[in-house]
Amino acid sequence: MQSSPGGGVVRKRSPVSRWTLLVCSFILAAALGQMNFTGDQVLRILAKNEKQLSLLRDLEGLKPQKVDFWRGPARPSLPVDMRVPFSELKDIKAYLESHGLAYNIMIKDIQVLLDEEREAMAKSRRLERSTSSFSYSSYHTLEETLGFAPSLLNCPSEKLLSFQIYTWIDNFVTEHSDIVSKLQIGHSFENRSILVLKFSTGGSRRPAIWIDSGIHSREWITHATGIWIARKIVSEYGKDRIVTDVLNAMDVFLEIVSNPDGFAYTHSMNRLWRKNKSSRPGTFCIGVDLNRNWKSGFGGNGSNNNPCSETYHGPSPQSEPEVAAVVDFIMSHGNVKALISIHSYSQMLMYPYGHSLEPVSNQEELYHLAKDAVQALYEVHGIEYIYGSISTTLYVASGITVDWAYDSGIKYSFSFELRDTGRYGFLLPATQIIPTAQETWMAIRTIMEHTLHHPY
Ligand SMILES: [Zn+2]
Numbered sequence: 001m002q003s004s005p006g007g008g009v010v011r012k013r014s015p016v017s018r019w020t021l022l023v024c025s026f027i028l029a030a031a032l033g034q035m036n037f038t039g040d041q042v043l044r045i046l047a048k049n050e051k052q053l054s055l056l057r058d059l060e061g062l063k064p065q066k067v068d069f070w071r072g073p074a075r076p077s078l079p080v081d082m083r084v085p086f087s088e089l090k091d092i093k094a095y096l097e098s099h100g101l102a103y104n105i106m107i108k109d110i111q112v113l114l115d116e117e118r119e120a121m122a123k124s125r126r127l128e129r130s131t132s133s134f135s136y137s138s139y140h141t142l143e144e145t146l147g148f149a150p151s152l153l154n155c156p157s158e159k160l161l162s163f164q165i166y167t168w169i170d171n172f173v174t175e176h177s178d179i180v181s182k183l184q185i186g187h188s189f190e191n192r193s194i195l196v197l198k199f200s201t202g203g204s205r206r207p208a209i210w211i212d213s214g215i216h217s218r219e220w221i222t223h224a225t226g227i228w229i230a231r232k233i234v235s236e237y238g239k240d241r242i243v244t245d246v247l248n249a250m251d252v253f254l255e256i257v258s259n260p261d262g263f264a265y266t267h268s269m270n271r272l273w274r275k276n277k278s279s280r281p282g283t284f285c286i287g288v289d290l291n292r293n294w295k296s297g298f299g300g301n302g303s304n305n306n307p308c309s310e311t312y313h314g315p316s317p318q319s320e321p322e323v324a325a326v327v328d329f330i331m332s333h334g335n336v337k338a339l340i341s342i343h344s345y346s347q348m349l350m351y352p353y354g355h356s357l358e359p360v361s362n363q364e365e366l367y368h369l370a371k372d373a374v375q376a377l378y379e380v381h382g383i384e385y386i387y388g389s390i391s392t393t394l395y396v397a398s399g400i401t402v403d404w405a406y407d408s409g410i411k412y413s414f415s416f417e418l419r420d421t422g423r424y425g426f427l428l429p430a431t432q433i434i435p436t437a438q439e440t441w442m443a444i445r446t447i448m449e450h451t452l453h454h455p456y
Contacts, residue, residue, distance in 0.1 A: 039086030074395035186325025217262030228437035288314035297355025300398030338412035354390035
């Protein structure tokens with residue numbers, strides 16, 4: 001066993017050629033029946049007014065399960081991005097043109113980006129094997145998703161084992177056991193462990209900060225950012241004054257993979273999957289939008305009661321085990337003071353409410369804190385974020401995490417939409433992981449500092 005500088009204890013492995021890995025990764029994708037998006041495009045529409053926005057909303061009903069909104073219709077000042085399958089392009093473009101809706105093509109062929117992404121992953125795995133260290137600038141799978149397929153196809157199965165997120169979590173906790181521990185707070189619909197990292201320097205039931213990422217499984221940049229931030233917290237303790245002060249008084253909980261089933265599915269079958277993987281009698285559609293399944297404003301505007309919709313809220317509040325686990329954990333902890341929920345994309349930092357236009361009681365304080373956090377983020381790489389309440393900045397959305405947190409007494413509740421603004425959308429290249437994590441960290445650190453200095 002050898003210890004890697006970045007945080008994993010991994011076994012040294014014999015070299016396997018680049019081509020073997022690359023070819024295997026493509027063969028396995030095909031063998032598993034991974035969805036192919038050749039010719040699918042992402043169109044950006046700039047609606048001029050409410051009427052044009054509602055024409056776009058109508059598309060979900062007119063073309064059920066055909067149009068996939070990456071940025072849904074919100075307000076005329078915000079663009080709408082939608083993925084259109086190759087087979088529907090002609091129809092949809094004709095619809096847009098007939099209603100005078102101007103559009104441009106943001107992504108010309110989604111499969112090209114997916115192939116590049118897969119190739120980058122295969123390349124990085126090869127490097128990880130040869131250096132025996134986890135790469136924080138790459139995307140990773142959750143677990144061994146390929147089952148028996150590698151041995152069947154004579155591909156090197158061990159190439160995938162050491163550099164998966166759940167293995168990384170175990171190695172990371174082992175290496176930093178003085179400050180980090182792993183909690184299992186429940187099981188997903190498909191019975192995967194729901195894991196939380198706890199950063200603590202002692203005490204019991206200290207005031208706490210909760211951070212989650214990956215509730216929407218296709219938002220890969222959020223998991224990668226969560227992993228980077230875990231290491232950052234550990235490496236800054238004792239060095240950075242704010243991190244040290246925070247961890248001497250508070251605990252930090254970090255749920256990196258909040259939707260493990262969905263995330264595994266984005267690797268094995270459908271890279272663009274958003275919901276969880278729950279199924280119920282009476283419908284053939286799979287999955288609930290885990291960011292519509294919370295109690296606050298459940299079932300209201302900006303959520304959908306059609307199980308086939310991407311924003312299906314589920315049969316009842318907290319019906320989904322992935323949501324119920326977090327609710328149970330935070331409620332039984334009883335001392336969480338800040339909650340940060342990380343999504344992508346759009347470059348926004350927002351606070352409650354999502355389900356209502358009504359300002360929350362400390363809205364002034366949240367506004368100024370968001371402003372400071374966004375400024376700290378900007379100073380890292382010059383990336384601009386917009387900020388404000390969810391309902392006035394983005395759109396009305398009901399049953400969301402941060403509204404529930406706020407209504408449960410967590411007055412510092414924030415939600416991020418990370419990079420970018422649509423050039424790559426959910427398919428943000430891995431080369432942007434580190435800069436995204438670095439700037440996001442500075443915003444999170446700002447929120448942590450404020451929470452520490454404003455006890456309640
Ligand atoms: Zn999201």
